[in-house]
Amino acid sequence: MHVKKLSFAKSAVVLSVAALALTACGGSNNPTPEGSVDGGSGVAGTLTGGGSSAQETAMTAWIDGFKSVEAGATVQYNPVGSGSGREGLIAGQYMWAGSDAAMDDEEIESAKETCGPGGIVQLPAYISPIAVAYNLPGVEENLKMDAETVARVFAGDITNWNDEAIASQNEGVELPDQAITVVHRSDDSGTTENFTEYLEAAAGDAWGHEAEGAWPSEYQAENAQGNSGVVGLATQTEGAIVYAELSQIGSLGTVDVKVGDDYAAITPEAAAGAVENSPRVDEGSTTNLAVEIDRTSTESGTYPIVLVAYNIFCTTYEDQETVDLVKSFASYIVSEDGQATAGESAGSAPIAPATGEMSQAAIDEITVAE
Structure with a gap:
C-alpha cells in the first residue's frame, strides 16, 4: 500500500x-x-x-x-x-x-x-501540570484542598476563604474573612477540559458536570482568554482563585490537592x-x-491535575x-x-x-x- x-x-x-x-x-x-x-x-x-x-x-x-x-x-x-x-x-x-x-x-x-x-x-x-492557584496576600504556605472542596469553590458553593471546608484542611493557617473570586477561561481550552476531567472523576456529585473544554454556563464567573489572561486577572484580584498551567502562574500561591491520605504539591515530577x-x-x-489519566489515584507522589x-x-x-x-x-x-x-x-x-x-x-x- x-x-x-x-x-x-x-x-x-x-x-x-x-x-x-x-x-x-x-x-x-x-x-x-x-x-x-x-x-x-x-x-x-x-x-x-x-x-x-x-x-x-x-x-x-x-x-x-x-x-x-x-x-x-x-x-x-x-x-x-x-x-x-x-x-x-x-x-x-x-x-x-x-x-x-x-x-x-x-x-x-x-x-x-x-x-x-x-x-x-x-x-x-x-x-503540563495544571495548578489551582490563588491570590491571598499574607498566606505564605500552600493551602490544602481535597477534590470536593476544589469543585465546590469553582461551582460557587463555597464563597468565602474562611469557610469551614477550607479551614478544616488548613489548621494553623489564618484564612481571611474574604470573598472568593472564581476566575475561569472564556475560551474553549484543553486546560479547562483536563481540569474538569479531574473534577468529574475525583469530586463526584460536588461537580456534577461532564468534562468539556468550555466552562459550564451555570458556573459563569470572572473570566479571560488563555492561560496568561486568567492568570493576569487573578493576579490583579485579591481573593481570586484560578486554574492554569503551572508555567504561567507567576507569583500566585498554589493548592496542594488531596491524593489518598496525603496532599500532593504540584511539581513536574509528581505530574x-x-x-x-x-x-x-x-x-x-x-x-x-x-x-487514560487516573484522576483518582491514591499513589503517593503523583499529582492528578495534569x-x-x-x-x-x-x-x-x-x-x-x-x-x-x-x-x-x-x-x-x-x-x-x-x-x-x-x-x-x-x-x-x-x-x-x-x-x-x-x-x-x-x-x-x-x-x-x-
Missing part, C-alpha cells in the same frame, strides 16, 4: 531545524555527513506538522535544540489547534500532529488511509508520575502509547529520507535532552524514563511504505 503524498499548509510557521543524531555504526573517526554538524547524521528534507498551541513554546524549544545538530533539515509547525492538527494528519496535509487529546479509535482508523495499515505512532511527549502510573488506552499496541499532549506520527512514509527525518526529530522530542529543553522553556514535566523507552521503541517501528 502506498501512503498519500502529503501537501503542506502554506500558512505553517517555518523554522529551520537540526535533527537529533541517530546512533550510527562505526568509529568516531567517520567524517561528518554533508549538511550536518559534529554528531549529526546528515538527515535532510522538510518535515511539516501542525496542531496544539499549548505545545507551541515547547515545540519552539525542540526545534531550537534540534537545529544545532542537523543543518540539512527544515521543520514547519503550524499551531492551529489540536483538532485541526489531527484532521490535517488524517487528510495528508501534515506529516505529524501535536494534540492535547489523543486520537480516538475512529480517527486512528481514518488515519490508515494516509499512514498505511499500521496507522499512527502516538507519543505522550508534553506533560509525570501521574502519567506513568496511568493505564494505557490500548495495552496491546506497541505504537499507540496514549494514556494535561498530557501528544505528538502523532504515521507508521509509514513514502521514502527512506522522510522516514529518517521523522524518526530523528521524534527521537529528539522524547529524549532526555529534548524533554529537558522543553521543561526549561515551557515549564513542562519530563516524561518518565520508562515512557521514553517505550516511545523510542514505537519510533523505531516507523518504516517505508510498501
Whole structure:
C-alpha cells in the first residue's frame, strides 16, 4: 500500500531545524555527513506538522535544540489547534500532529488511509501540570484542598476563604474573612477540559458536570482568554482563585490537592508520575502509547491535575529520507535532552524514563511504505 503524498499548509510557521543524531555504526573517526554538524547524521528534507498551541513554546524549544545538530533539515509547525492538527494528519496535509487529546479509535482508523495499515505512532511527549492557584496576600504556605472542596469553590458553593471546608484542611493557617473570586477561561481550552476531567472523576456529585473544554454556563464567573489572561486577572484580584498551567502562574500561591491520605504539591515530577502510573488506552499496541489519566489515584507522589499532549506520527512514509527525518526529530522530542529543553522553556514535566523507552521503541517501528 502506498501512503498519500502529503501537501503542506502554506500558512505553517517555518523554522529551520537540526535533527537529533541517530546512533550510527562505526568509529568516531567517520567524517561528518554533508549538511550536518559534529554528531549529526546528515538527515535532510522538510518535515511539516501542525496542531496544539499549548505545545507551541515547547515545540519552539525542540526545534531550537534540534537545529544545532542537523543543518540539512527544515521543520514547519503550524499551531492551529489540536483538532485541526489531527484532521490535517488524517487528510495528508501534515506529516505529524501535536494534540492535547489523543486520537480516538475512529480517527486512528481514518488515519490508515494516509499512514498505511499500521496507522499512527502516538507519543505522550508534553506533560503540563495544571495548578489551582490563588491570590491571598499574607498566606505564605500552600493551602490544602481535597477534590470536593476544589469543585465546590469553582461551582460557587463555597464563597468565602474562611469557610469551614477550607479551614478544616488548613489548621494553623489564618484564612481571611474574604470573598472568593472564581476566575475561569472564556475560551474553549484543553486546560479547562483536563481540569474538569479531574473534577468529574475525583469530586463526584460536588461537580456534577461532564468534562468539556468550555466552562459550564451555570458556573459563569470572572473570566479571560488563555492561560496568561486568567492568570493576569487573578493576579490583579485579591481573593481570586484560578486554574492554569503551572508555567504561567507567576507569583500566585498554589493548592496542594488531596491524593489518598496525603496532599500532593504540584511539581513536574509528581505530574509525570501521574502519567506513568496511568493505564494505557490500548495495552496491546506497541505504537499507540496514549494514556487514560487516573484522576483518582491514591499513589503517593503523583499529582492528578495534569494535561498530557501528544505528538502523532504515521507508521509509514513514502521514502527512506522522510522516514529518517521523522524518526530523528521524534527521537529528539522524547529524549532526555529534548524533554529537558522543553521543561526549561515551557515549564513542562519530563516524561518518565520508562515512557521514553517505550516511545523510542514505537519510533523505531516507523518504516517505508510498501
